[in-house]
Amino acid sequence: AQSVTQPDIHITVSEGASLELRCNYSYGATPYLFWYVQSPGQGLQLLLKYFSGDTLVQGIKGFEAEFKRSQSSFNLRKPSVHWSDAAEYFCAVGSNFGNEKLTFGTGTRLTIIP
Protein backbone atom coordinates (compact mmCIF):
# COMPACT_ATOMS: atom_id res chain seq x y z
CA ALA A 1 0.00 0.00 0.00
CA GLN A 2 1.17 3.49 -0.71
CA SER A 3 2.08 5.81 2.11
CA VAL A 4 3.53 9.22 2.80
CA THR A 5 5.71 10.26 5.71
CA GLN A 6 6.29 13.82 6.75
CA PRO A 7 8.77 13.41 9.58
CA ASP A 8 8.58 16.97 10.86
CA ILE A 9 5.38 17.80 12.69
CA HIS A 10 6.33 21.41 13.35
CA ILE A 11 9.10 23.62 11.96
CA THR A 12 9.98 27.15 13.00
CA VAL A 13 11.94 29.35 10.62
CA SER A 14 12.99 32.98 10.74
CA GLU A 15 11.58 35.26 8.11
CA GLY A 16 13.99 35.48 5.20
CA ALA A 17 15.63 32.16 5.97
CA SER A 18 15.53 29.17 3.66
CA LEU A 19 13.09 26.33 4.12
CA GLU A 20 13.02 22.64 3.40
CA LEU A 21 10.08 20.42 4.30
CA ARG A 22 10.65 16.72 4.03
CA CYS A 23 8.41 14.16 2.38
CA ASN A 24 9.10 10.48 1.89
CA TYR A 25 6.74 8.19 0.06
CA SER A 26 6.23 4.52 -0.51
CA TYR A 27 4.75 3.48 -3.83
CA GLY A 28 5.26 0.52 -6.08
CA ALA A 29 5.40 2.37 -9.39
CA THR A 30 6.16 5.86 -10.58
CA PRO A 31 4.23 8.10 -8.25
CA TYR A 32 2.36 11.29 -8.83
CA LEU A 33 3.40 13.68 -6.08
CA PHE A 34 1.80 16.81 -4.74
CA TRP A 35 2.35 19.49 -2.16
CA TYR A 36 -0.66 21.31 -0.78
CA VAL A 37 -0.75 24.24 1.62
CA GLN A 38 -3.45 24.96 4.15
CA SER A 39 -3.64 28.45 5.59
CA PRO A 40 -5.47 28.86 8.90
CA GLY A 41 -9.21 28.38 8.47
CA GLN A 42 -8.86 27.59 4.81
CA GLY A 43 -9.02 24.59 2.56
CA LEU A 44 -6.00 23.07 0.89
CA GLN A 45 -4.43 24.76 -2.09
CA LEU A 46 -2.10 23.09 -4.55
CA LEU A 47 1.47 24.40 -4.44
CA LEU A 48 2.99 22.12 -7.05
CA LYS A 49 2.85 18.67 -8.55
CA TYR A 50 5.11 16.13 -10.17
CA PHE A 51 3.84 13.69 -12.77
CA SER A 52 6.87 13.03 -14.94
CA GLY A 53 9.78 14.73 -16.67
CA ASP A 54 12.03 17.24 -14.97
CA THR A 55 12.52 16.17 -11.39
CA LEU A 56 12.74 19.75 -10.15
CA VAL A 57 9.31 21.32 -10.26
CA GLN A 58 8.37 24.90 -9.68
CA GLY A 59 5.20 25.91 -7.95
CA ILE A 60 3.34 28.95 -6.82
CA LYS A 61 4.54 31.43 -4.20
CA GLY A 62 8.20 30.74 -4.98
CA PHE A 63 8.17 27.10 -3.86
CA GLU A 64 9.94 24.27 -5.58
CA ALA A 65 10.29 20.54 -4.95
CA GLU A 66 12.66 17.90 -6.15
CA PHE A 67 11.69 14.31 -6.89
CA LYS A 68 14.45 11.90 -5.93
CA ARG A 69 13.49 8.37 -6.88
CA SER A 70 16.55 6.81 -5.23
CA GLN A 71 15.58 8.35 -1.90
CA SER A 72 11.80 8.09 -2.35
CA SER A 73 11.60 11.73 -1.46
CA PHE A 74 9.85 14.84 -2.67
CA ASN A 75 11.09 17.65 -0.45
CA LEU A 76 9.65 21.12 -0.65
CA ARG A 77 11.98 24.13 -0.64
CA LYS A 78 11.86 27.87 -0.62
CA PRO A 79 14.97 30.07 -0.60
CA SER A 80 13.51 32.85 1.53
CA VAL A 81 10.32 32.52 3.54
CA HIS A 82 7.82 35.28 4.16
CA TRP A 83 5.55 35.66 7.19
CA SER A 84 2.61 34.78 4.93
CA ASP A 85 4.09 31.31 4.39
CA ALA A 86 3.03 30.30 7.90
CA ALA A 87 0.63 27.44 7.29
CA GLU A 88 0.32 23.68 7.29
CA TYR A 89 1.88 21.80 4.41
CA PHE A 90 0.76 18.43 3.15
CA CYS A 91 2.56 16.07 0.85
CA ALA A 92 0.47 13.58 -1.11
CA VAL A 93 1.15 10.61 -3.37
CA GLY A 94 -1.15 9.29 -6.03
CA SER A 95 -1.25 7.66 -9.41
CA ASN A 96 -3.05 7.76 -12.68
CA PHE A 97 -5.53 5.25 -11.33
CA GLY A 98 -7.64 7.87 -9.68
CA ASN A 99 -7.75 10.53 -7.05
CA GLU A 100 -9.50 8.16 -4.67
CA LYS A 101 -6.10 6.56 -4.36
CA LEU A 102 -4.48 9.80 -3.25
CA THR A 103 -2.74 9.43 0.12
CA PHE A 104 -1.86 12.43 2.24
CA GLY A 105 0.85 12.80 4.79
CA THR A 106 0.09 13.99 8.29
CA GLY A 107 1.29 17.50 7.57
CA THR A 108 4.03 19.86 8.74
CA ARG A 109 3.07 23.05 10.51
CA LEU A 110 5.34 25.96 9.60
CA THR A 111 5.79 28.86 11.99
CA ILE A 112 7.62 32.00 10.88
CA ILE A 113 9.33 34.19 13.44
CA PRO A 114 10.25 37.82 12.71
Next chain:
Amino acid sequence: DAGITQSPRYKITETGRQVTLMCHQTWSHSYMFWYRQDLGHGLRLIYYSAAADITDKGEVPDGYVVSRSKTENFPLTLESATRSQTSVYFCASSVGAGANVLTFGAGSRLTVL
Protein backbone atom coordinates in the same frame (compact mmCIF):
# COMPACT_ATOMS: atom_id res chain seq x y z
CA ASP B 1 -19.88 32.67 -6.46
CA ALA B 2 -17.75 30.32 -8.46
CA GLY B 3 -15.88 27.62 -6.61
CA ILE B 4 -16.60 24.99 -4.03
CA THR B 5 -18.54 25.94 -0.95
CA GLN B 6 -19.24 24.06 2.21
CA SER B 7 -21.91 24.66 4.79
CA PRO B 8 -22.14 25.03 7.65
CA ARG B 9 -18.59 26.15 8.41
CA TYR B 10 -19.06 25.37 12.08
CA LYS B 11 -21.46 22.97 13.74
CA ILE B 12 -21.92 21.76 17.28
CA THR B 13 -24.22 18.83 17.84
CA GLU B 14 -24.92 16.11 20.37
CA THR B 15 -24.24 12.42 20.26
CA GLY B 16 -26.94 10.53 18.40
CA ARG B 17 -28.19 13.43 16.31
CA GLN B 18 -28.21 13.45 12.55
CA VAL B 19 -26.01 16.02 10.86
CA THR B 20 -25.67 16.88 7.19
CA LEU B 21 -22.73 18.76 5.77
CA MET B 22 -23.33 20.34 2.40
CA CYS B 23 -20.93 20.72 -0.49
CA HIS B 24 -21.64 22.62 -3.67
CA GLN B 25 -19.35 23.17 -6.65
CA THR B 26 -19.91 25.38 -9.66
CA TRP B 27 -17.42 23.89 -12.13
CA SER B 28 -19.40 20.77 -13.08
CA HIS B 29 -16.44 18.66 -12.01
CA SER B 30 -17.15 14.97 -12.36
CA TYR B 31 -15.44 13.85 -9.20
CA MET B 32 -16.21 14.93 -5.67
CA PHE B 33 -14.68 13.80 -2.40
CA TRP B 34 -15.19 14.02 1.32
CA TYR B 35 -12.19 13.97 3.64
CA ARG B 36 -11.84 14.29 7.35
CA GLN B 37 -8.81 15.95 8.90
CA ASP B 38 -7.62 14.87 12.33
CA LEU B 39 -4.44 15.66 14.19
CA GLY B 40 -1.85 13.01 13.52
CA HIS B 41 -3.80 11.49 10.65
CA GLY B 42 -3.68 14.09 7.94
CA LEU B 43 -6.57 13.82 5.53
CA ARG B 44 -8.47 10.57 5.19
CA LEU B 45 -10.97 9.86 2.45
CA ILE B 46 -14.51 9.11 3.63
CA TYR B 47 -16.46 8.80 0.37
CA TYR B 48 -16.09 9.86 -3.19
CA SER B 49 -18.26 10.17 -6.25
CA ALA B 50 -17.31 9.79 -9.90
CA ALA B 51 -20.55 11.28 -11.22
CA ALA B 52 -24.16 11.86 -10.26
CA ASP B 53 -25.63 8.72 -8.70
CA ILE B 54 -22.22 7.03 -8.48
CA THR B 55 -20.58 6.92 -5.06
CA ASP B 56 -18.04 4.69 -3.41
CA LYS B 57 -16.38 4.20 -0.06
CA GLY B 58 -13.03 5.58 0.88
CA GLU B 59 -10.74 4.71 3.74
CA VAL B 60 -13.04 5.61 6.66
CA PRO B 61 -16.71 5.35 5.54
CA ASP B 62 -18.30 3.88 8.68
CA GLY B 63 -20.97 6.09 10.20
CA TYR B 64 -21.35 8.26 7.11
CA VAL B 65 -23.79 8.35 4.23
CA VAL B 66 -23.51 10.28 0.97
CA SER B 67 -25.67 10.94 -2.02
CA ARG B 68 -25.22 12.72 -5.31
CA SER B 69 -28.44 13.33 -7.15
CA LYS B 70 -26.99 16.37 -8.92
CA THR B 71 -23.48 16.85 -10.26
CA GLU B 72 -22.92 20.02 -8.27
CA ASN B 73 -23.96 18.77 -4.83
CA PHE B 74 -22.43 16.13 -2.62
CA PRO B 75 -23.88 16.13 0.90
CA LEU B 76 -22.35 14.11 3.71
CA THR B 77 -24.67 12.82 6.44
CA LEU B 78 -23.79 11.52 9.85
CA GLU B 79 -26.89 9.52 10.68
CA SER B 80 -26.14 9.21 14.39
CA ALA B 81 -23.20 11.37 15.34
CA THR B 82 -20.56 10.07 17.72
CA ARG B 83 -17.79 11.91 19.54
CA SER B 84 -15.21 10.20 17.37
CA GLN B 85 -16.68 12.06 14.41
CA THR B 86 -15.58 15.38 15.83
CA SER B 87 -13.30 16.60 13.08
CA VAL B 88 -12.80 19.06 10.28
CA TYR B 89 -14.44 17.89 7.08
CA PHE B 90 -13.26 18.92 3.66
CA CYS B 91 -15.07 18.56 0.40
CA ALA B 92 -13.03 18.51 -2.79
CA SER B 93 -13.62 18.14 -6.49
CA SER B 94 -11.62 17.30 -9.59
CA VAL B 95 -12.21 17.40 -13.29
CA GLY B 96 -11.84 13.68 -13.81
CA ALA B 97 -10.09 10.51 -12.81
CA GLY B 98 -6.37 10.04 -12.84
CA ALA B 99 -3.98 12.39 -11.17
CA ASN B 100 -6.08 15.47 -11.51
CA VAL B 101 -5.62 18.27 -9.08
CA LEU B 102 -8.12 18.43 -6.23
CA THR B 103 -9.79 21.71 -5.43
CA PHE B 104 -10.86 21.98 -1.81
CA GLY B 105 -13.59 23.78 0.02
CA ALA B 106 -12.82 25.81 3.15
CA GLY B 107 -13.91 23.03 5.49
CA SER B 108 -16.62 22.37 8.03
CA ARG B 109 -15.61 22.07 11.66
CA LEU B 110 -17.92 19.64 13.46
CA THR B 111 -17.98 19.13 17.20
CA VAL B 112 -20.00 16.29 18.67
CA LEU B 113 -20.66 16.63 22.40
